[in-house]
Amino acid sequence: MRGLESLRIATRALRVNKLRSALTVLGIVVGVGAVVCMVSVGAGAQAEVSEKIRTLGANLLLVMPGARNSGGARLESGTQPTLTEEDAASIRRELVDVRVAAPLLSRSIPLVAANKNWVTVVAGINADYLVAREWQVADGRSFTSDEIVSGAKVAIVGSVIVEELFNGRTGPGETLRIGNVPFTVIGVLGKKGAGAAGRSQDDVVFIPLSAAKSRVLGAVRGTTREALDFISIKVSDATAMPEIERQIETLLRQRHRIRADAPSDFKIENPADILFARGAAVRLLGTLLIAVAAVSLVVGGISIMNIMLVSVTERTREIGLRMAVGASRRDIRWQFLIEALILSLMGGLVGAVSGAVAAVAIAWKAGWPILISPWAIVLACGFAGFIGISFGLYPAHRAARLDPIVALRFE
Amino acid sequence: MPPLVRTAGLSRHYSCGGTIVRAVSDVSLAIEHGDFVAIRGRSGSGKSTLMNLLGLLDRPDSGEYALNGREVAKLSEDGRATIRRHDIGFVFQVPALLPRATALENVELPLVYAGVPPSRRRRAAKEALERVGLADRGHHWPNQLSGGEQQRVVIARATVNDPALILADEPTGSLDSATSDEILSLFETLHHDGRTIIVVTHATDVADRARRQITLHDGRIIKDAQVAARNSPLNTAVLGSSP
């Protein structure tokens, strides 16, 4: 009852100074906004990283051509055709913990099916690649070893291709021209969604590596026919990954006859590590921003305190009058506390909304899932309220402590 | 039944730059229920200080004060607030209204703090405004009202909670004589309704309407006279010439 009355009095007082009230809560708005935004963005980024690592396939290493950036001249990755199918085969053969070592050669090429065109990545692989990526053929079948060896004109396509070229009809049995060479679709892959680079992993056509080399890619590549884009290596045991990395390094340096003091002409990456690192970077940024938000909330609290102190001074006569007609100290204290609380909660609400909007915008731009955490909103608003109460306490106390007769005489 | 107001040796001192000002000094008085008392005296004689003490806005330095038989001089601030809320209505010299509340809301204020539910509060405030002849001004803001009207709103507020004691410190001090007259008539009506009123005034015509006149000088009561008959020219002459 009394609480409701204080609420009414407080909102009226705040409405009188709309602009001042709005400016006062700016710090709270920024603080709460940053918290809500960062928690949501962090959660989205985290979900994204986990999802990508999941679709990547577990325990994956990539070997790519190109020099490491060590000491002397830097060689652009991929400019030197250094990785061959033989390298892949020997990694598989020599290293016990390697389950598969799948070579891949790819290029963006226009596709034609019936009267439709589509440009996509066509990759020459063998069946090992799908094992490495833990990628199932959802419809149809995978390559047979005969097809791999003979370089048959068969293709396995991603779900995007089915949608774009075959109007969503089932893929197997369809014919597809890659460049000018007709291929028969034998399988459609299960969906993977967006990859590490952001583009859909399902927008892809796989053909046997030998077919790629001889019929599609090798001819136009202008480099050695043997050159691979990368080798995907699936390791049987996650804990063995650093060791395997070292073993691959030694093996390939031997095979490529690289002198001990020369840099390698290939590099080994752990894509999960890279994704984790990116996730960690987002998290670090989030932590920093939350620190900024905390500062902002405290500053917001101080500005609430400041404005409440001003307000108490301005309204000293009003306070005296209220006391004269019977307001107790508790009534006065409540009036100003509730005013501070409303100020901070309004700031919190506006901040939460703008933070959520910002988070949605960021997630949308980055292609992350949108994860607005209701807990972050509740927590941030709760904290804003806490700030409002704690910084409103002293001004409210000052108001309540006024002597009625002194307050009434105040000029 | 004890007198409504009984003070004994009530004193309030201010020390200002080494000198002690005895604003109210050793005041003992009793005021019965239903009385209409005028307090007079020169400027600085301690009238306002005494009113603030009687209205429990200020604390005495020494002395006793029993309101309605209850000792209130040493009450806590909250205890004093409770008595102000229920038993006292205050009218100030300068009409004191909340500028951002309508006339009606201003009148409601004591009831708000008394915890009266809104509908009952509204009804009581309307009745109080009606009694001071401002029934149609309930939704006006204070700055839309004349000084006299504002003072009537204040009187409505001072009476809305049906207080035992109404205190008015120079209620007509800032008004012209015609308006003052209206205000005084209001006090008379209140008195006829059986309320106890103490009014501080410089003006003789105000004092003349009271039943009892107390004169202060340097914080002490120097004269305390029952007015036998209303508007007696004799009384006016005597009191008008007193210090």
Ligand SMILES: Nc1ncnc2c1ncn2[C@@H]1O[C@H](COP(=O)(O)OP(=O)(O)OP(=O)(O)O)[C@@H](O)[C@H]1O
């Ligand atoms: N807050 C204060 N601090 C110091 N002295 C004060 C204070 N309030 C009042 N006084 C002194 O107390 C004395 C009585 O003041 P009070 O206001 O009661 O006089 P008054 O009779 O109401 O005068 P007036 O008719 O002018 O209103 C004065 O001498 C005044 O200077």
Ligand SMILES: [Mg+2]
């Ligand atoms: Mg005075």
